[in-house]
Amino acid sequence: MNTPVKALIDRLAAGHILDRGELITLLEQRNPEAADYLFEKARAVRHAVYGRDVYLRGLIEFTSYCKNDCYYCGIRRSNHKAQRYRLTREEILQCCAQGYDLGFRTFVLQGGEDPFFTDEKVVEIVRSIKQAHPDCAVTLSIGERSRESYRMFRKAGADRYLLRHETASADHYAKLHPPALTLEKRKGCLRDLKELGFQVGCGFMVGSPYQTNEHLVSDLLFLQELEPHMVGIGPFIPHSETPFAGESAGALELTLYLLGIIRLILPEVLLPATTALGTIHPTGREAGILAGANVVMPNLSPTAVRSKYLLYDNKICTGDEAAECRMCLGGRMNRIGYELAISRGDYPSLSKDCQS
Ligand code: 5AD
Ligand code: FES
Numbered sequence: 001m002n003t004p005v006k007a008l009i010d011r012l013a014a015g016h017i018l019d020r021g022e023l024i025t026l027l028e029q030r031n032p033e034a035a036d037y038l039f040e041k042a043r044a045v046r047h048a049v050y051g052r053d054v055y056l057r058g059l060i061e062f063t064s065y066c067k068n069d070c071y072y073c074g075i076r077r078s079n080h081k082a083q084r085y086r087l088t089r090e091e092i093l094q095c096c097a098q099g100y101d102l103g104f105r106t107f108v109l110q111g112g113e114d115p116f117f118t119d120e121k122v123v124e125i126v127r128s129i130k131q132a133h134p135d136c137a138v139t140l141s142i143g144e145r146s147r148e149s150y151r152m153f154r155k156a157g158a159d160r161y162l163l164r165h166e167t168a169s170a171d172h173y174a175k176l177h178p179p180a181l182t183l184e185k186r187k188g189c190l191r192d193l194k195e196l197g198f199q200v201g202c203g204f205m206v207g208s209p210y211q212t213n214e215h216l217v218s219d220l221l222f223l224q225e226l227e228p229h230m231v232g233i234g235p236f237i238p239h240s241e242t243p244f245a246g247e248s249a250g251a252l253e254l255t256l257y258l259l260g261i262i263r264l265i266l267p268e269v270l271l272p273a274t275t276a277l278g279t280i281h282p283t284g285r286e287a288g289i290l291a292g293a294n295v296v297m298p299n300l301s302p303t304a305v306r307s308k309y310l311l312y313d314n315k316i317c318t319g320d321e322a323a324e325c326r327m328c329l330g331g332r333m334n335r336i337g338y339e340l341a342i343s344r345g346d347y348p349s350l351s352k353d354c355q356s
Contacts, residue, residue: 005034012264013041017224023217026261035257042263042292049268050294052338055345056329057139057272058104058300058322060095061309062087062125066112068143069178070166072208074239074310075112081241083308086116087301089125095300095322096129100136102326103342107133108162108297110141117142119149123156130157137344139201144185147192154196159346159354161193164203164232167215168222175210190226197353199346201230201270206258207250208236216258224265229347229354230295231262231269234276237312252281256291263292268348270295279316285329286336295345296333298325 008026012018018026063086069076076082087095096107107129111117117125122142129138139160140153150161165186167173173183193200204219205211223231235250255277262271272295273288281287285296299306300322307318317325330340347354 001031001033001037005029005031006037009034009038009041009264012261013045020217020221023220024213027213027216027257030257035253035260038257038260038264039291042260043290045263045267046292046294049348053294053341053343053345054289054333054338055106055270055295055343056104056326056340057106057108057295057297057345058095058099058102059108059110059297060087060092061110061299061301061305062092063111063114063117064305064309065114065116067115068113068181070181071176071178071243072205072236072239072312074242074312076242079239079241082310085305085308086114087305089121089128091302092125093128093132095302096133096136098322099300100133102323103340104300104326105135105342105344106137106139106160107300108139108141110162113143119145119152122149123152126153126156126158135344137346144181144189147196150189150192150196150198154198158198160199160201160230162201162203162230162232163189163193164201164205165190165219165222166204167208167211168204168218169215172208172210172215176208190228194226194228197351199229199270199350199354200226201232202226202228203230203232205236205250205276206233206255207248209244209247211236220258220261220265223262227266229270229350231266231271232274233258233262234274235280237276237279237314239310239312249280252277252284252287256287259288259291259293270345270347272297275299275316276312279312279314283332286332289333289338290336296329296340298322298329
């Protein structure tokens, strides 16, 4: 095996921090043998922290309206062909009730940046879910808001917040977003969320247009610095009605390799095998788990709206009922020696501020 890469993997696995040059080598000199070695180490860490449990998150895509215009995203405001919908509070609560019966103990409310859902409305939804399911965690994934808004959500009982940083390089960020969105603002939001005691998730797309290994290394260094509780990564997949329609998708192989590295950099991190990973390969999510991931996020949205929340083309499970996905994923995990856990699946060493 290429010994410099193996030595770097060993150092990471032993808890050492790698510098930019070393991370570049780890990416540039990777090969299939090194990847297998990395995955073995990543699984060992994952088994020591989480055993063979896979945590379940029920994703509720509650609004497909978005005021932003990210160049990669299928629900960007300029996509006039996108079908827009909003779920009512009652519909959201029905999704949660159904999810609860299926063993879900975390609900992720995800949507575009939709001003219709004012802070007050979000607070009311979070409160209602926590009241109906006090043993469940509520995760918000609704984009950039003010620190004051985030404070209100936390006070209402929201436990976690997902806000992918998308890329930690300002030049690359500007190639993926219109000027109204900036990396500085995004980082500020993540800092606020952490300070307010949320379990925080950041993340990025793999193989997004213009991305280089240097950018990916900046992403890894950013993770080292922020120390998020969760990291969501998945391959970029083009959407036909966006400026990036003609770009190629990110690779399975590189996504898996990065999952393995992230598991070693942040041993306790909650790391999903994402729907995008399952979209670019029929057993992508299984491969993600075997590379060190420990979370899956099946869809709990009503079937009537599923095919309207398309961030990218060919998204899987848009025709399936929540129960079907739960069963399907249970089987998929069992076949590779893992088990879906009926638990909130919190970050193991939470500071006092993050406990609810
Ligand atoms: N391909 C893959 N992932 C995407 N996302 C948005 N559009 C795409 C796409 N075309 C991801 C972004 C966002 C998350 C909700 O979905 O990283 O933060
Ligand atoms: Fe939805 Fe397999 S996870 S059908």
